Amino acid sequence: MNExxxxxxxxxxxxxxxxxxxERLLSAVEVEEPASGTRAxxxxxxxxxxxxxxxxxxxATKVNIRVPMQLLRAGVKxxxxxxxxxxxxxxxxxxxQGLEIDLTQIKPENLEELIEHVNDLTVDVDDAKNKVRIxxx
Amino acid sequence: MSAFSLPLLAKIEIRHHHHRxxxxxLWFPLFVLWLLCLPIVLVLLPIFFLGCLVTWIDPFRALxxxxxxxxxxxxxxxxxxxxxxxxxxxxx
Numbered sequence: 703m704n705e706x707x708x709x710x711x712x713x714x715x716x717x718x719x720x721x722x723x724x725e726r727l728l729s730a731v732e733v734e735e736p737a738s739g740t741r742a743x744x745x746x747x748x749x750x751x752x753x754x755x756x757x758x759x760x761x762a763t764k765v766n767i768r769v770p771m772q773l774l775r776a777g778v779k780x781x782x783x784x785x786x787x788x789x790x791x792x793x794x795x796x797x798x799q800g801l802e803i804d805l806t807q808i809k810p811e812n813l814e815e816l817i818e819h820v821n822d823l824t825v826d827v828d829d830a831k832n833k834v835r836i837x838x839x
Numbered sequence: 840m841s842a843f844s845l846p847l848l849a850k851i852e853i854r855h856h857h858h859r860x861x862x863x864x865l866w867f868p869l870f871v872l873w874l875l876c877l878p879i880v881l882v883l884l885p886i887f888f889l890g891c892l893v894t895w896i897d898p899f900r901a902l903x904x905x906x907x908x909x910x911x912x913x914x915x916x917x918x919x920x921x922x923x924x925x926x927x928x929x930x931x
Contacts, residue, residue, distance in 0.1 A: 746914065761922035772911035779904045783896055 706731045722766075730839050744821045744838030746770055754831040771817055771838075778813045781805065845873055846913040846930040856923025869930070 707728065714724040726748070751765040784792070789805045796803050820838055827834040849867040891898035918927040 762920075763922075764918075764920040766916075766918040768914070768916040770911050770914040773908065773915070776904060776907040776911045780908065783901055783904065785894060785896075 726839065743817065744771060746839050747774065747820075748835075748837055748839055750833075750835040752833040768839075774817070775810065775813060778808055778810050781808060782810065844913070845869070845909050846915075848931045850927075850929040850931065852925070852927040854925040862925075 710719070710724050710727045710731065713719045714721065719727070729746075747769045749765070749767045749769070751763075753763045755761070755763060784805070786806065792805050793803070796805075817838075823836075823838065825834070825836040847868070847870045849869055851863075851865040851867060853863040853865070854861070887901075888898050890896075891901060912930050915930045916928070919925070
C-alpha cells in the first residue's frame with residue numbers, strides 16, 4: 703500500500719472524509735499511480751452540485767454525476783453525423799442565443815486534444831447557498 | 840474489446856429519509872433489456888437504412904457510433920440526494 707492510499711484510509715477511519723469522498727480520492731490516486739512518468743488521461747468527468755433550498759421549505763439537494771469520457775467522445779462523433787446544412791442552422795440559432803460556438807469545428811480529433819488539457823481543469827462555482835464543482839478524474 | 844461491451848447491470852440504491860440506515864438495493868439486469876430490444880432493432884433496421892440513404896449518412900458508421908454510445912454508458916454513475924431522500928444509480 704503506498705503513502706497516498708494509507709493517508710486516505712487514515713482520513714476515512716478518523717472521520718475526516720466520508721466514504722464517498724474517500725472513494726473519489728482513491729480513484730483519483732489510481733488514475734495518478736500509473737502516470738509516474740507520463741500523465742494518465744482522465745477517464746471520467748465528475749459534476750457535483752450542492753444546492754440549499756431551505757428558503758423554499760426543502761432540504762439541501764446534492765447531485766453527483768460521473769460521466770465516462772468515452773461517452774463524450776461518442777457524443778462528438780454523433781454530432782459529426784449531423785448534415786452540414788443542419789449544423790449551419792444550429793450555429794445560427796446558437797448565435798441568436800448569444801453562444802458563439804461553431805459546431806462544424808467540433809471534431810473527434812479536436813476533442814482528444816481538449817481532453818488532454820481538461821485534466822488540469824477544475825471549475826468551482828461557490829456562492830452562499832449553491833456549490834458546483836466540475837473536474838476530471 | 841472489453842471497452843466496447845454494453846453495460847449489463849444497473850445497481851440502484853434508494854434510501855428514504857425516514858429510514859436513513861436502511862437502503863433498498865436493486866440490481867437491474869440490463870442484458871435482459873438489450874435482449875428484449877434486439878427484435879425491435881431488427882424490425883427497425885430497414886427503416887434506419889432507408890433514412891440514412893435519404894440523408895446521405897453512412898449507416899454502418901452511424902450504427903458504430905450508437906454502439907459506442909451504449910458501451911460508453913458503462914461506468915456512468917449518478918447520485919441525487921434531496922431532503923434526506925437518496926437515489927444512486929451505477930451502470931456496470
